[in-house]
Amino acid sequence: MKFQIQRDRLVNGVNDVMKAVSSRTTIPILTGIKIMAHEEGITLTGSDSDISIEYFIPKEEDGKEIVDIQQPGGIVLQAKFFESIVKKLPMDTVEIEVHSHLQTVIRSGKSEFNLNGLDVSEYPHLPQIEEESVLRIATNLLKTMIRQTVFAVSTSETRPILTGVNWHIENGDLNCVATDSHRLAMRKAPISGGTGELRKAVIPGKSLNELNKILDDNSDELEIVITESQILFRAKHVLFFSRLLEGNYPDTSRLVPSDSKTTLTVGGKEFLQAIDRASLLAREDRNNVVKLSITADGSVELSSNTPEIGKAVEEVPCETIEGDDLNISFSAKYMMDALKVLEGAETNIQFTGAMRPFVLRPTGDDSILQLITPVRTY
Amino acid sequence: MKFQIQRDRLVNGVNDVMKAVSSRTTIPILTGIKIMAHEEGITLTGSDSDISIEYFIPKEEDGKEIVDIQQPGGIVLQAKFFESIVKKLPMDTVEIEVHSHLQTVIRSGKSEFNLNGLDVSEYPHLPQIEEESVLRIATNLLKTMIRQTVFAVSTSETRPILTGVNWHIENGDLNCVATDSHRLAMRKAPISGGTGELRKAVIPGKSLNELNKILDDNSDELEIVITESQILFRAKHVLFFSRLLEGNYPDTSRLVPSDSKTTLTVGGKEFLQAIDRASLLAREDRNNVVKLSITADGSVELSSNTPEIGKAVEEVPCETIEGDDLNISFSAKYMMDALKVLEGAETNIQFTGAMRPFVLRPTGDDSILQLITPVRTY
Numbered sequence: 001m002k003f004q005i006q007r008d009r010l011v012n013g014v015n016d017v018m019k020a021v022s023s024r025t026t027i028p029i030l031t032g033i034k035i036m037a038h039e040e041g042i043t044l045t046g047s048d049s050d051i052s053i054e055y056f057i058p059k060e061e062d063g064k065e066i067v068d069i070q071q072p073g074g075i076v077l078q079a080k081f082f083e084s085i086v087k088k089l090p091m092d093t094v095e096i097e098v099h100s101h102l103q104t105v106i107r108s109g110k111s112e113f114n115l116n117g118l119d120v121s122e123y124p125h126l127p128q129i130e131e132e133s134v135l136r137i138a139t140n141l142l143k144t145m146i147r148q149t150v151f152a153v154s155t156s157e158t159r160p161i162l163t164g165v166n167w168h169i170e171n172g173d174l175n176c177v178a179t180d181s182h183r184l185a186m187r188k189a190p191i192s193g194g195t196g197e198l199r200k201a202v203i204p205g206k207s208l209n210e211l212n213k214i215l216d217d218n219s220d221e222l223e224i225v226i227t228e229s230q231i232l233f234r235a236k237h238v239l240f241f242s243r244l245l246e247g248n249y250p251d252t253s254r255l256v257p258s259d260s261k262t263t264l265t266v267g268g269k270e271f272l273q274a275i276d277r278a279s280l281l282a283r284e285d286r287n288n289v290v291k292l293s294i295t296a297d298g299s300v301e302l303s304s305n306t307p308e309i310g311k312a313v314e315e316v317p318c319e320t321i322e323g324d325d326l327n328i329s330f331s332a333k334y335m336m337d338a339l340k341v342l343e344g345a346e347t348n349i350q351f352t353g354a355m356r357p358f359v360l361r362p363t364g365d366d367s368i369l370q371l372i373t374p375v376r377t378y
Numbered sequence: 379m380k381f382q383i384q385r386d387r388l389v390n391g392v393n394d395v396m397k398a399v400s401s402r403t404t405i406p407i408l409t410g411i412k413i414m415a416h417e418e419g420i421t422l423t424g425s426d427s428d429i430s431i432e433y434f435i436p437k438e439e440d441g442k443e444i445v446d447i448q449q450p451g452g453i454v455l456q457a458k459f460f461e462s463i464v465k466k467l468p469m470d471t472v473e474i475e476v477h478s479h480l481q482t483v484i485r486s487g488k489s490e491f492n493l494n495g496l497d498v499s500e501y502p503h504l505p506q507i508e509e510e511s512v513l514r515i516a517t518n519l520l521k522t523m524i525r526q527t528v529f530a531v532s533t534s535e536t537r538p539i540l541t542g543v544n545w546h547i548e549n550g551d552l553n554c555v556a557t558d559s560h561r562l563a564m565r566k567a568p569i570s571g572g573t574g575e576l577r578k579a580v581i582p583g584k585s586l587n588e589l590n591k592i593l594d595d596n597s598d599e600l601e602i603v604i605t606e607s608q609i610l611f612r613a614k615h616v617l618f619f620s621r622l623l624e625g626n627y628p629d630t631s632r633l634v635p636s637d638s639k640t641t642l643t644v645g646g647k648e649f650l651q652a653i654d655r656a657s658l659l660a661r662e663d664r665n666n667v668v669k670l671s672i673t674a675d676g677s678v679e680l681s682s683n684t685p686e687i688g689k690a691v692e693e694v695p696c697e698t699i700e701g702d703d704l705n706i707s708f709s710a711k712y713m714m715d716a717l718k719v720l721e722g723a724e725t726n727i728q729f730t731g732a733m734r735p736f737v738l739r740p741t742g743d744d745s746i747l748q749l750i751t752p753v754r755t756y
Contacts, residue, residue, distance in 0.1 A: 081658065081687055088655050110693035111655050116686070277466050277489050280459065308494070309459055315488035 001073025002097040003037045005057065006066050007089055007108065010042075013055040014083050016238060017046030019210045020053040021079040027124070032076035033083075034123045035096070037069050045126070046079065051207050052126050053214070054239040074120035075104050082106075085113050127230045127241050135169065135224040136193040139235065140217050145176050146208045148187045148341040148368060153205035154180035164202035166249040169194060169226075177252050178205070183334045184252060184357075184371040185341070193223075201226050202249050207242035214238060256359060256371055260350035262294060262323035265363060266316065269344035272336060274314040278302035279332030281312040288332040289375050292316075294325055304332075319346065328354045329377040338370035379451025380475040381415045383435065384444050385467055385486065388420075391433040392461050394616060395424030397588045398431040399457040405502070410454035411461075412501045413474070415447050423504070424457065429585050430504050431592070432617040452498035453482050460484075463491050505608045505619050513547065513602040514571040517613065518595050523554050523565045524586045526719040526746060530556040530563035531583035542580035544627040547572060547604075555630050556583070561712045562630060562735075562749040563719070571601075579604050580627050585620035592616060634737060634749060638728035640672060640701035643741060644694065647722035650714060652692040656680035657710030659690040666710040667753050670694075672703055682710075697724065706732045707755040716748035 017033055025031060025048055034045040041058040059067045075098045086094065089108035097105045102117035146165075154162035159181070168175040174191040177184065211233060215222070223234040226244075233240040275290060282288040282304035293301045300318050305311040328351060338360050339347065345362040352358070360370040395411055403409060403426055412423040419436040437445045453476050464472065467486035475483045480495035524543075532540035537559075546553040552569040555562065589611060593600070601612040604622075611618040653668060660666040660682035671679045678694040706729060716738050717725065723740040730736070738748040 078687060084658050085655070085690075088651070088658065090651065090655070104688075110695070111652075112691045113659065113688060114690075115688035273466070273468065274489075277463070277468070280462050280466065281491065309456060310482075310491060310493035312463075312492075313490045317488070 001035075001037050001075055002070040002095070003042065004068045004070075004093055004095045005042060007086065007092050007094045009057050009066050010086050010094055013042075013044045013057050013237075014086055016055050016214050017044045017053045018079060018083055019214055020046040020048055020051040022048040023080065025049070029076055029118055029122050030124070031079055032118055032123075033079045034074065034076050034120060036074040036120070037067075037072050039069075039072070041067050041069075045123070047124065047126070049124065050204065050243050051210055052239075052241040054126065054241075056237045056239075058237075073098060075102065076118035076120055076123050077104060077115050081115060085115075126239075127227075127232075127243075129225050129227055129230060129232045129241070131225055133195050133199075133225070134193050135174075135191050135226070136221050137174065137189075137191045137224065138219045139215050139222045140219055141189055142222055143212055143215055143217060145174070145187045145189060146212050149176045149178045149185045150205050150208045150212075151337050151341065152178040152180060152183055152185035152370075156180075161202060161245055161247045161249055163206075164204050164245040164249075165208055166252070167199075167201045167203060167226075169199040171196060177249075179250075179252060179255075179371075182331070182373050183338070184255060184369075185338070186252075186256075186369040186371075188367050191224075199226050200249075201231055202245040202247070203231055203242060204245055211240050211242070214240065255357065256369065257350070257352045257356060260323070260352055260359075262321075262326045262351040264294070264300065264316075264321055264349045264351075265319040266347055266349065267319070267344075268339055268342050268347045268362075270317050271347065272339040272344070274302055274316055275332050275335050275339065278304050278312050278314045279336075280304070281306050281310055282332055289329050289377065290332045290335075291327065291329045291377070293327050294321060296325055323351075326351055326354060328358070329375045330358075330372055331375060334372045338372060342368070342370070379413075379415050379453055380448040380473070381420065382446045382448075382471055382473045383420060385464065385470050385472045387435050387444050388464050388472055391420075391422045391435055391615075392464055394433050394592050395422045395431045396457060396461055397592055398424040398426055398429040400426040401458065403427070407454055407496055407500050408502070409457055410496055410501075411457045412452065412454050412498060414452040414498070415445075415450050417447075417450070419445050419447075423501070425502065425504070427502065428582065428621050429588055430617075430619040432504065432619075434615045436615075451476060453480065454496035454498055454501050455482060455493050459493060463493075504617075505605075505610075505621075507603050507605055507608060507610045507619070509603055511573050511577075511603070512571050513552075513569050513604070514599050515552065515567075515569045515602065516597045517593050517600045518597055519567055520600055521590055521593055521595060523552070523567060524590050526565045527554045527556040527563045528583050528586045528590075529715050529719065530558060530561055530748075532558035534558075539580060539623055539625045539627055541584075542582050542623040542627075543586055544630070545577075545579045545581060545604075547577040549574060555627075557628075557630060557633075557749075560709070560751050561716070562633060562747075563716070564630075564634075564747040564749075566745050569602075577604050578627075579609055580623040580625070581609055581620060582623060589618050589620070592618065633735065634747065635728070635730045635734060638701070638730055638737075640699075640704045640729040642672070642678065642694075642699055642727045642729075643697040644725055644727065645697065645722075646717055646720050646725045646740075648695050649725065650717040650722070652680055652694055653710050653713050653717065656682050656690050656692045657714075658682070659684050659688055660710055667707050667755065668710045668713075669705065669707045669755070671705050672699060674703055701729075704729055704732060706736070707753045708736075708750055709753060712750050716750060720746070720748065 091109040175188040300316040302314040469487040484491040680692040683689040
């Protein structure tokens with residue numbers, strides 16, 4: 001294998017595939033990046049066997065040469081070293097050549113690196129995906145949907161299925177739900193393609209976080225293929241594979257209360273800042289619990305108290321207050337997480353009592369919902 | 379005590395005095411910030427008993443009111459909580475009022491915080507400094523001198539005196555030296571004021587690092603007073619006190635070789651980048667040792683080698699090479715630290731053999747010197 005390549009393109013590709021490479025792997029060759037030089041260009045692959053990323057660098061683009069392939073072939077190079085080398089090379093062009101015994105020379109200007117390569121035939125194959133049904137969605141919309149749900153997945157392995165986001169595709173709608181059993185985040189939006197039949201997938205939260213880092217924030221269409229055990233995301237130069245979580249995701253539809261006894265409408269940004277301040281004197285060992293009080297005269301107050309330090313009181317600016325008086329306590333962190341993904345929009349909060357989960361929605365928008373279970377205080 | 383104050387001025391002051399506050403202190407009241415309201419304005423104080431910082435906020439500046447004092451007095455408030463509260467308050471103005479039993483109310487818009495205060499009379503007094511002799515230097519010059527020397531102090535407590543920078547003021551010159559016994563950094567520059575007599579001080583590296591964070595990068599004159607056990611830096615609104623290290627600093631003047639057998643002149647920036655790359659394949663457990671080879675035909679090469687991974691070779695771009703052939707190994711980290719503070723200037727490197735310390739200086743500039751001891755390789 002021998003080729004010259006534009007360094008910035010190589011750096012971009014390495015940055016992306018590194019998202020799948022883990023230094024803690026039981027399969028030693030997966031600490032490497034697979035580099036293949038072929039007729040059409042260069043393909044880089046990284047994988048931790050849960051996530052696999054393939055990045056393609058074409059020989060030329062818009063009439064400009066990016067790669068000059070003198071001899072096709074392949075090699076696997078230690079990802080950590082290869083990454084730091086290509087980032088620091090002095091010139092705009094890099095030459096990579098494999099000699100005998102897998103010895104690989106990386107050359108740029110007056111810098112020369114010799115790396116011991118690994119045999120490309122020992123690198124695991126990527127999942128085989130049968131493209132029976134391709135879904136399509138704008139990249140920036142998918143990024144938003146991921147961001148609005150993935151934070152709510154469970155970080156505990158007690159119920160592994162809850163570490164994923166539940167995707168449910170039916171009648172042209174993608175519905176994403178995540179819950180750690182204390183709070184729940186839901187977002188839905190139209191998706192095109194597919195057969196219209198029900199498709200389900202529980203995607204590991206970690207995979208969605210890494211995918212979100214790689215995808216550019218543009219409106220280009222992204223293709224998605226779901227199989228029994230894998231999901232594939234296909235962007236312009238990148239293929240992103242993730243395994244799916246096995247097992248049945250719990251039915252979350254009945255968790256959302258349909259009635260409401262007290263309703264607030266608040267400015268999302270001001271309410272977020274007030275919660276942030278009110279939580280400053282909340283006890284750290286109790287997950288920063290703040291108390292919200294709604295009284296008959298129409299005032300709403302947030303407060304927290306740590307006897308040895310002091311207390312905080314915030315009067316909440318509300319657009320509208322309707323319904324019964326209420327004293328309710330909840331995790332300031334959960335509330336702030338939910339308000340952050342509502343992005344400062346005017347927010348409607350529906351309570352059905354101090355011990356029942358409550359629901360946040362942007363006013364007049366049913367495509368997104370955040371549910372939080374209150375904390376019992378004594 | 380009761381006053382209203384512009385929030386941004388209070389935040390600036392709290393940021394500065396927080397640099398001296400440690401959460402790990404044996405004197406509980408030092409986890410607090412002392413706030414004094416008096417005729418002229420507000421004084422904030424933070425201290426960990428090694429470093430003390432006093433910040434003054436005047437009642438008015440340039441004809442604009444900054445503080446409105448309704449009742450003079452003082453209080454000590456928990457630094458960590460006070461800092462996060464004032465940073466997040468909603469309005470441009472803050473009111474602080476001390477009630478009975480040291481209960482302190484912080485109010486801004488519809489936010490109200492009650493903090494349990496501590497008695498200001500229990501807060502330790504700042505060091506008393508007799509102003510017999512005041513030195514003066516431009517703030518940005520002092521910041522540069524600190525940056526060019528403090529990185530070389532020892533981080534080990536085996537020889538505590540080496541954790542400080544040795545200041546030596548004589549005949550209108552300030553001479554700063556730091557060494558961890560493997561490398562040495564020296565910088566000198568003129569300083570005004572003082573009596574012309576010899577003054578010495580060994581200032582803890584930690585103090586100089588904190589001082590550097592607080593000082594603005596401008597050419598305003600800074601006043602310095604040195605006593606037996608303390609040093610005081612006085613800027614426009616800030617007093618910075620540090621204790622001095624006790625004991626005799628070793629005589630470093632004889633460490634710098636006066637002769638030279640091989641001399642290189644290199645572009646500082648290009649050489650730094652070449653060292654950085656050459657060190658990528660240096661063994662981590664050997665402090666990233668790289669080898670420099672100068673051969674008869676005038677070529678200079680940097681290299682590193684880790685058999686299980688691979689090797690790196692860099693041809694070094696030199697302006698001039700003079701003297702004997704040489705093979706020498708050194709810590710890439712020490713070399714990069716030294717080259718960074720020389721700020722990319724054309725650099726002269728003088729070697730006196732593979733086992734002797736070598737010296738880096740900007741070409742034609744004797745005010746700064748970096749000395750590095752080579753590493754013996756087998």
